[in-house]
Amino acid sequence: MQFRLLFHTLSILTIFLGVSMLLPLCVGFIYGENDVKAFSISLLLCLLFGAILYVITRNPKKEISHKEGFAIVTLGWITVAFWGGFPYLLSGSLHSFTDAYFESVSGFTTTGSTVITNIESMSHAILIWRSFTQWLGGMGIILLSIAILPLLGVGGMQLYKAEVPGPVKDKLRPRIGETAKLLWKVYLLLTFIEFILLRVGGMSFYDAICHSFTTMATGGFSTKNISIEAFHSNYIEGVVTVFMLLAGINFALHYQALVGNIKSMIKDNEFKFYIAAIAFAIVMIFINLLSVSGYSIGDAFRYSAFQAVSIMTTTGYSSTNFENWSGFGQCFLLVLMFIGGCAGSTAGGIKVLRVVILLKLGYRELYRLIHPRAVAHIKFNNAKVPSDVVDSIWGFVFLYMLFFVIAAAIMSFLGMDLISAVSSVAASIGNIGPGLGTVGPYDNFSAIPVIGKWVLIFCMILGRLEVYTLLILFIPEFWRK
């Protein structure tokens, strides 16, 4: 492990984060808010510590190996969230380090769980910072899942190597830079279009910025206590639904579509399954809402579409208190939490790509029993999926479920009821946000014991970093020469 290179990269991230605090600082100035002080101090701390570390570790080796790749990604996220929590603490918005770190991790992992009990009592500076952390986190995810993880060989993203823009060299540095530029342009463009459309619908300038940040990041932080429901507008719900849906699609496909190659999106196996799964979920929940809850046809469609898309893309906005839905509605939302969006999007969860491969594998095993001697390959987008990629996907899903079960057991051991324990962990590891029971869309995570909050912090990072990237740091061999 080249620690010099590792810490050098972390110092750059810290400085970058400090600079990004200029946004809430400006907002604070505009609204004449006291929290300007908290952001100034945080900004200076980031620049100071970042600069010192930068100088100490100057002139590191340029070559990034596998190991440094993993360490930089994981410690990068942990470090950025650490500094990002300072404004909450210094402004007095949150009163403990645990809460501040929880809120910050929830932001940078684009989860959207909150420990703030009354969101509307917060300053504009704090709320735009919350939203901005998700947007930055989303940017990080796109980079991670499309440019870095495929090269590190994590969990099936290798399958998209061909779709990824940028030079196809095996060295990390040049490829990451090129890819980042291209994809972030797409990300910026979509965010901007949503902002315009929300403004057209009558949302304030400030709210429109915050919500386009958190939609495109599939983060789900809102400036309102009851989330999107507060705007009482079918138009706004519609716009948000469409952009959540877009944010859940692989950004490499968005890029291809924008440069005219729309075929590569429409023909993509994962994209097709994603659209089909969401359509199926909407129809099923729609029928159930209609037959059980006594909603009108219009409302039943509106709620089912918004909530299915919000949960499956792991955004976590709510347009109604879905905790009051029938067992079926809740069961379906819980399943969608596990599936999540497409690989290469800002969404969390197991990812549609992996679910598709698993379904194909399940069918292949049945086929093999009938034809014991037949050689049956798994295909994805008409190409054979190598067996080590399949193994990697199985391993991912198993570890995901294993840690889900362990964490849920710990949460219930801390005294939570079964549904709250299970859904809080499912919502954290899947980077969704709200769960069911005591952590439903009208509730928050503030009452959870400190240990429980740290378990959920671990889950949010675990899910966001595609499981392997975090776990690998706990294997002693990883740190040996």
Next chain:
Amino acid sequence: MQFRLLFHTLSILTIFLGVSMLLPLCVGFIYGENDVKAFSISLLLCLLFGAILYVITRNPKKEISHKEGFAIVTLGWITVAFWGGFPYLLSGSLHSFTDAYFESVSGFTTTGSTVITNIESMSHAILIWRSFTQWLGGMGIILLSIAILPLLGVGGMQLYKAEVPGPVKDKLRPRIGETAKLLWKVYLLLTFIEFILLRVGGMSFYDAICHSFTTMATGGFSTKNISIEAFHSNYIEGVVTVFMLLAGINFALHYQALVGNIKSMIKDNEFKFYIAAIAFAIVMIFINLLSVSGYSIGDAFRYSAFQAVSIMTTTGYSSTNFENWSGFGQCFLLVLMFIGGCAGSTAGGIKVLRVVILLKLGYRELYRLIHPRAVAHIKFNNAKVPSDVVDSIWGFVFLYMLFFVIAAAIMSFLGMDLISAVSSVAASIGNIGPGLGTVGPYDNFSAIPVIGKWVLIFCMILGRLEVYTLLILFIPEFWRK
């Protein structure tokens, strides 16, 4: 598909089932019960239909191929359960075909879910028939999982080929016969020892027979409404706990141990993990009961040991109403439901063998990320696990979870709350019996809508036949020449 051979085998099974009704018939005579009539008619129907079918299909081909193997196993279970449900219907103990078939499937799959609302109001003949169906089902399972499935190449049991007694030929018929004789002796012996020990503890002759039948089958039907709790005896709970534990171990290992080769049991990877997992579960639930429920140390140990063993071995007896336990206790029991007992035992669930392989695979994937070029094999009992066996295990677990999710969604669509829906399906597909919520240990399955009962019947058969064996019949290609 050789239909002649298939139906010929089914006719033999039907005749055999008719003969086995002599037991409840005798019991009915001894107690002078009216249900003698119902059993006489059922017995005659079985013999009549069996004999007619036997004659029609006489002189079939002797050679059983893969396809016939699957069809005979699956349709055999379905047929036997069909005839086994007649006594419930004819005696008026249950009033609909659905209920009678549910109870019968629950018996022959050794699940132990019941639709009888007041068990103690049933005749001795009916109750011993219920218990006997489980014991026969257990016999079938041992044969299936040790002698048949490994040869058909289903779900990882191939790993035990070496441990299985009997001649090692690749043709099904001679091997099945030899293996059956040896293993059933072990099964009989253990049942008999438990019967003696229960008698020593003061249980009546009748109850001791019924409970040793359903313990060794890890079935869990009892003659009492509140199951083993009704006997108010630490000794009886202890004996039952030990024999449930034994019934959850691979019977091929029991056989090896009885012929003096105790090492092969102690050194077995699956056995070690099984014991460790149960010990861990007992300790965790014990600590939780002690700290939350205010039990004495003695009671906390007694309940945790009995309940952990009962659920993990998928027996489903209760010694207390564990529905009232904390979220943690329930969460832990739910996890144990999925793991289940050892492969080659009478237990259900995913099976410890598969969980062990999955854990090794998860670790290997992490290892591979550190050493991308290393070749890392999965080992089980010091032998390399072939990659097609690993694939088969992954496929099994995925299909198991997939159908669990689909069935739980349907149950909740029918109006069940989330916990009841999830646990009723987990308990059915894992062949456990009682679940949580409205299907807890003090409740029963009678109030579930008809469609829901058929979904659970499907789940019980699916779980019992190791998923593949049932699903393969739904692939059109299976039936083609």
